[in-house]
Amino acid sequence: MIVAFVLVGTVWAVYSRYFASPEALVVYCAHDAIFSDQVLDRFTEKTGIEVIRKHDTEAAKSLGLVELLVREKSAPRCDVFWNNELLGMIQLQEEGALEPWKGSGYQRIPDKYKAASGEWAGFGARARVYIQNANGQPPRDPLSILDGSDLSRTAIAKPLYGTTLTHYAALWALWGKEATQKWHSECREKGMREVNGNAVTKDLVANGVCDLGFTDTDDFFGAKDAGASVTMTPVRLTNGATICIPNTVAVIRGARHREAARKLVDFLLSEESELALAHSASRQIPLGEVDPEKLPQDVRAMVPWLSDGIPLGELGAARKQCLEWLKGLDG
């Protein structure tokens, strides 16, 4: 018994001393650790404010943290939520879990990508794209491939989570319930592979197992940087709109370190952070005004897609209905 108490006491002491300083800012971060860590480290370097991070699993991101924040609403532990998409943030806004903050960062973000009431703001976006295995050939028109009768060499992530859910919500809002359900079942009937996440889709195409897949720009660049012979084209909805999914950030209502939280939000929404994300391996597209000369070539090519982006802020209801239907399908 004594040994057990000594062991637990030692672990608690080490945890309190080295892992959980009470002054440290607690950030729940749905953006991939390998990209977000450098930005958060830079914030600590600049301000001296220590940041404790809680990341979600990369396979099914963000919604797990949203659910956790809803559960913790009465006694929040998190100060800042850095989400890698928007719809979960809207859910938290509706739950009253966010605190408005219109600091310097908020001012530089276009209205389309922030809450008018100041609860959240977007930054550094990625886009939904078709990834194709070039194999030395020029890429084919993705729509002509999808119109074919055999889709067994195409892949998409399960639509229950992540950006594929956002994609489905956009289709639901644009086409309506029946057309979306019809498209979904036709794709399955023609043999489209439904896999566990965008990264698996990317791997299938990059390794030549599939010819075409739906994924995000960050996954595409992951494959490209690894030397795969892949190309991408933006997913355009039938009205010509692209699907650009920004990171979003918010101060949590009742945050224990409110001032430090606001500083971090301003930092994340600053030009410096957006440029850092643009230069990272994930090549995020800045939403605020930045000098185009400072952007890498890959990102500069994607900037025009932003202006065609579907207004994601209006998809809340569609996402809810679509998710209910998908859950029913999934049993």
Add this chain to the structure above:
Amino acid sequence: MIEETLASLARSVCVAFAAVCFGRLTRPVLTSPAIAPSVKRALFVLCALPVFAPTLLTGYAYARWSLPLVHLPLTKEASYVLLLALRFAPLGVLLYWIFPPSLADSGRYCLQLAKAASGLGIPLRIRLRAFADTPGIAFLVTALLAFHEFEIASLTGVETWSVRLFDAHAGGVPWGEAMSAASAPIAVQLGLAALCVWALRRQLFATGADGYTRKPTVGRCAAASGVTLLSACGIVVLPMGLIAAEASAGMSQLCSSFAMQKEVLASLIFGISGGALAFVVSSAVPMRCLGLLAIPGLCGSLILALSAVRIFQWDALTAVYDSPLPLIGVIVLLLLPVAFLLKVLRCKLAANGASHVASLAQSWSPQWRMTGRGAFGSIAFLCLLAYVELTASAILAPPGMTTAPARLYNLMHYGQTEVLSAMVMVVFLVPIAIIALLWAGIEALVYRIGQKAPLW
């Protein structure tokens, strides 16, 4: 989740059947006095390797190979069942060895003779006792472990109920909704776990008879060795080889930018505390109660961790919710079944005259050899298992204390790279190196004390 539950059940029955066959095949080789002790030791170690190798390594190594199988679902399914069988069938051998049949081979032969001579049927209770105890344990334990396997399935893209439940939790499905959807597999798991404990307790207090006096045939020896080698190669040697081959190219890059010190430290903290606590609890609690304490651990890390999430969100426990305690508690519960087996093994090995003489001797050296090594090995082994625990740590690690396996699992999401393979190698070699150094240090210390030489 009914479909996935049935599929997992079918897989686990296949795996359990393979484990029983393999156990029956190999036990005579492991227990016969006609086989050299060194051969038996080597066979035993080779059997233990795949059972306790980190599944994260196996899953990672085979992840790339599993990609083309997306077009061949049956082959994919068969490959997964083969991997499960290679991993868990050797456990059947270990269980046959730890829990030998209640009746010696000679006794069973007599029973068969008596039945033939008298023409009377033998009561079912006695028949079960004589022929089904050990196979029953091997069947139930391996079926249970195969039923809730998660890591290999997740990394090789196989759709199991455990993968779906984990994804549902990580994907934000409310706890109650996710757990009620998984009620069927949870019920199966609880049932199997309760049966396991019942069977283990029965066998624990039976007087075992492991003498196998006949010399096993050459064919049996060859088959047992062949399957053991196949299993060790498929689950440990080949995956490690694949990863090491890739890691060698990424090692130089990793050396200049290794950024996982904090995660490794967190894993070491959870590993040492969880492993040592499990050992302390298993040593302190009587064997009879330990069986019941092992039930939660037998339910697997996913169910246990998800239950802990819920429990520690109750108002009375919120103070420790964001601390390392929930994870340590879950790790201890998870390790208790293994600690229980190790305790049985230690008791079995210690129950001989030499151990008793060693305990009477007023010298460290024989005591260390007879009992200390076993205790150290048990603690080290439990710490190692706690260190590599992925599922519970991915769900329960407090903010800022992400463990190395959880971080690696997240990085594996981006696909295999040379640097990641190097990271995987380093992360898994750290605890092994620490244990090896400690072992060597203690051996040297005991030797010096035995020789009455100066310590330094």
